[in-house]
Amino acid sequence: MEFIEYGSEIRKRLDAVHNNCGRNPEKMEQECQELEHLARKMQDDKLMGFVAFYRGQNAYLTNQMGDLFRYCLEGMEYQEKAEQWEYIVLSYNLLGITSVNQGNALFAIDYYLSGLNLCEEHNLLTDAYILNMNIGALYMRFGAYEAAHQYLDRSLKLIMQDKNKERYYNDITVLYISLANCEMHRDNISGVNYYLKKVLSECYEYIDNQIKIYVKTFQVQSYEKEEKYEQRDRLIEELTQEFPKIQINMDLYEDFYNFAQYLLTIKKYDDFEIIMHKLEEPIDQSKLIRQQMQFIQLQMDYYDAIGEEEKFNEAAKKNYKLVSRLEEEDAMTMRSIIKMRTDLELNKKQSKKMELENKKLQKQSETDSLTGMANRFYLNRYAEKIFQHCYVNKTMLGMEILDIDYFKQYNDNYGHQAGDNCIKMVAEAIKSLEKYGHIFTARYGGDEFVIIYDGYGKEEMEQFAKELKEKIIQANLKHEYSQTAKIVTVSQGICYDIPDDKQKIWDYLYSADKILYHVKKQSRNDYGIGHCDHML
Known part of the structure; x- marks a missing residue:
């Protein structure tokens, strides 16, 4: 988003907000308050849209999910007036991710598809890659690996059109591993190795430490699939030494949670404890009740496995107390959906193809893929x-x-x-x-x-x-x-x-x-x- 029409003082503050987002929240908020004061004085929707977007982005990166909804919804009103379509698309994406984390797959797909419609309407094809990637991840969550592969492949083609994009190597690595995961569930080991090789040869030296850990957790499970247990155990040992050193945000929380769950199934209890200890802080900070309950339930499985009845009962009580807080979280989400639909979506067209995909995903989101029962x-x-x-x-x-x-x-x-x-x-x-x-x-x-x-x-x-x-x-x-x-x-x-x-x-x-x-x-x-x- 260009801001060349503004003076050097304002542009300096804009850069400070961008550079401190997710890194130094206090400094970022200080700059946002100054910009907001100027924007209100100037009645400038573009600056207000910028401030609200970065406040929402910062809330996401620091796991303050309650603030995320408020800032994204506030910002969209200004961003639409200022025609800041890219910010609206990225806000839809953040709201979709948060809805998935809250257990609301239907709301998530609604956000993602709204973002894709805007991308098509305003020719924002390079921004569509992240939405396609997250829809693919949503299909994977429900075991629809063929459909997931299609969206992930579409995302891969889009991101490769802009190799200068910020975080290009991190994002393409996540795509490669997601595609490898699809291949693993289709029992295609050669496909798994193809994508792993691309990660290691094209991306590995350029990616963040958290993404490197993510790659290794997948490698562990690929070794399991190929029955290479010695390599698997060596890599698990390496991971448990590296894992405490990284900063975890909610982007990859579910993948790391699944890795902890995997360690429990293979009875690597000491390694399981290390991973769970590291995951506890971001899940507590996130205020996501469903994920907190999911985390506690995995702890209960662990206590049950090692025969810790007293700790099991304590965790069960804690889990039960969280249930009553779900109503408040669901009400907040519903209010956000209603407001967004009223303010932004009443006059938006919905493509027929996307509507059919939405219905299909709705059915999948309500059905257990193994048994065909309600989930x-x-x-x-x-x-x-x-x-x-x-x-x-x-x-x-x-x-x-x-x-x-x-x-x-x-x-x-x-x-x-x-x-x-x-x-x-x-x-x-x-x-x-x-x-x-x-x-x-x-x-x-x-x-x-x-x-x-x-x-x-x-x-x-x-x-x-x-x-x-x-x-x-x-x-x-x-x-x-x-x-x-x-x-x-x-x-x-x-x-x-x-x-x-x-x-x-x-x-x-x-x-x-x-x-x-x-x-x-x-x-x-x-x-x-x-x-x-x-x-x-």
Whole structure:
């Protein structure tokens, strides 16, 4: 963005804002206040748009996500008047990334597509690369690797048109690794090695330390894929020495989180602790409730794996307290969406092709790719809706949580493919209950599932639980490593009640989880049922 029409004093302040963004927030804000004072005095929309954009950018880089929405939305009003289309596109991108981090994939795709429409309308093709890259990443999140590859490849072609762009080597490295990740999930090792070779030969000496760490975390998993365990372990050791030295922002947080999750699955507990300790500060600073909950849930998996019951329970309580804060975060996001649509999008055209892609992604965002069941995102939406329905109509609401007995042992000994097949078998048995009507089923995550019963009594819910238990037993899926039976079984916790004004839907989920915990402590391969205790 050119500002040659301004005097040297203003241009000096503009440069100071740009240079201190994300590096020295206090100095940047001091310069922004001076520029804002001048801009208001001059009634200058262009300067106001600049100030708001960099405040939003700084909020993103320093993980202050609440401020990000405010500054981006403020800025767009000025930027549209000043025709600063590039700033609006980049703001759409930041809002999209933040929406993904908040668990709102539908909002994210809406932001990304709005940005792409502006790029097309104002011929900002080089700025479209980042939006295509992030849409590709969103498709990868939902396991749609063919579609992801198309967007990532489109992004690669666009970025290569401008090799002088700031952070060119960092961005093209992320693209190469993302494409390599697609190839890995398509079991194309030669494709993985092709993109890794391009990173190491073309980019590696020019990229930031954080991006180098990102490359190495992917290399570890490529060694795993090729069963090169010695190289894998050496690189893990190298990473755990380097990881504490880098500054982490939210751009690559999810990739590093996934790496920590991978270390846990291969039982590299000491290395896992090092990575998690480094991730704790940025996730706390981000104020992203869903990611904080995700982080705590991974800690709980770790405590469960090493038998730290007291720490597991402490983490579970902390996780439960975060649930109530989700409503405030969701309300803020919704207000932002409504304002943006009202101010900027009412008269914008939407291309037919992008609308179809949006619908496709909406379906994928609500569906678990392995089982075809509703996923956690859709479960959250449905659960709130059915809770209100039962509250208004004074009808019974039942919530069941179940998981597969000794699934970790099954997965570790029979392999991930067999583990996936086991999950799919249990999912099909659970989905068979939907034939009775007013029963909703979802995969909660891992080997955990949720069933919601609308309007059924205790005896009927018990009958459904027995039917499901027997159906899974009749499948007779071998499980030699179970301490309950030599076949796959499940444990079930069910709570029921007529909702009142003292309860929330999460009270039902929490109560069902406690009942499940009691069942597993007593015997497993069984079910428990009880009232929802809103005093929990």
